[in-house]
Amino acid sequence: xxxxxxxxxxxxxxxxxxxxxxxxxxxxxxxxxxxxxxxxxxxxxxxxxxxxxxxxxxxxxxxxxxxxxxxxxxxxxxxxxxxxxx
Numbered sequence: 001x002x003x004x005x006x007x008x009x010x011x012x013x014x015x016x017x018x019x020x021x022x023x024x025x026x027x028x029x030x031x032x033x034x035x036x037x038x039x040x041x042x043x044x045x046x047x048x049x050x051x052x053x054x055x056x057x058x059x060x061x062x063x064x065x066x067x068x069x070x071x072x073x074x075x076x077x078x079x080x081x082x083x084x085x086x
Contacts, residue, residue, distance in 0.1 A: 009059055017066035024069055035061045 025031035039057035042064075055063075 008054060014059060014062060017062050020066050020069060021062065035065060038065060 021035065022028050022031050025034075035058065038061035042060060043057040
């Protein structure tokens with residue numbers, strides 16, 4: 001008996017976004033490590049948030065990072081607010 005989990009993630013969309021991240025990076029290894037580090041950080045930050053467990057941390061990291069790549073204003077908003085707090 002094989003139990004299949006229902007995934008809310010479109011695998012073709014995940015694949016497309018992953019390829020975009022790799023293409024945008026000068027180093028494929030570094031891109032993979034950055035995604036892994038983001039996923040690890042998010043996993044511990046959102047440990048108590050049960051709603052976020054619908055999507056695996058690595059998949060969520062790929063989606064977040066590809067959004068940041070496609071929408072640079074996200075990064076500038078975050079970095080400018082971080083600069084003000086330092």
